[in-house]
Amino acid sequence: MSSVKKQLIVFDFDWSMADQDTDRWIFEVLAPDLRRKMKTLKDEVQWTDLVAQSLREANKRGVKREEIQNALRIMPFHPAMARGVDKLKTQDDRTTFLCLSNSNSVFISTILEDKMLTHIFSEIITNPADWEGELLKLRRRIDPAGPQHSCEVGCSPNMCKGEELEAFLSRNGQEYDRIVYVGDGSNDFCPILRMREQDLVLCRSHRGLSSRIAKEGAAKGLKPKIQYWAGAWEVEEIFATL
Numbered sequence: 001m002s003s004v005k006k007q008l009i010v011f012d013f014d015w016s017m018a019d020q021d022t023d024r025w026i027f028e029v030l031a032p033d034l035r036r037k038m039k040t041l042k043d044e045v046q047w048t049d050l051v052a053q054s055l056r057e058a059n060k061r062g063v064k065r066e067e068i069q070n071a072l073r074i075m076p077f078h079p080a081m082a083r084g085v086d087k088l089k090t091q092d093d094r095t096t097f098l099c100l101s102n103s104n105s106v107f108i109s110t111i112l113e114d115k116m117l118t119h120i121f122s123e124i125i126t127n128p129a130d131w132e133g134e135l136l137k138l139r140r141r142i143d144p145a146g147p148q149h150s151c152e153v154g155c156s157p158n159m160c161k162g163e164e165l166e167a168f169l170s171r172n173g174q175e176y177d178r179i180v181y182v183g184d185g186s187n188d189f190c191p192i193l194r195m196r197e198q199d200l201v202l203c204r205s206h207r208g209l210s211s212r213i214a215k216e217g218a219a220k221g222l223k224p225k226i227q228y229w230a231g232a233w234e235v236e237e238i239f240a241t242l
């Protein structure tokens, strides 16, 4: 596809770039009872708030910053994914990478630093987090006290990835010949509804996004081409053809 002069690769993070879910993983490693509690409460408490609350509980019982950082560094991350994105980013200047994630800024940057991938993303749009001593303070991307997003596709109150993608495109004023979206979750459905026929979705098989595409894609007029993948080595293979 040599006609593509500028392309944007949009990456979800959990189960897309990384081979696990950051929010769940750190509690599975450091406090499995809190992981169980999150599973019990997830339909009652908004997810970002629930992770923030669980981080406070972990901090109260003495879980250290270093332990959280180490848990993130040992989280599964496929070497083929690291190779694939690095090659596409560094081989020429056609490709811009954007991260759209429901995780948080500290989890993502800790992992990217460990994998020597901090040069990949032009922008990381996610929930903001900061260390306050040993406590990781996490907030929603959209402050619950301020104006809320107007999405009707079913995005969580903390962030609408579709609106974030559109805002990124208009603030960059850049025309992309092709947008490629790599995602797995049901909240990746909203942004792909806003993509065009010449765009491409790399959808991880057997997860929330693939079921939403199957159930709602045709009725909602989904336009981009969909290509399914299961392992990161397949994304590396596809990236080599872009």
Ligand SMILES: [Mg+2]
Pocket: 012, 013, 014, 015, 016, 183, 184, 185
């Ligand atoms: Mg995901």
Ligand SMILES: [Zn+2]
Pocket: 151, 152, 153, 154, 155, 160, 161, 162, 163, 190, 191
């Ligand atoms: Zn949305």
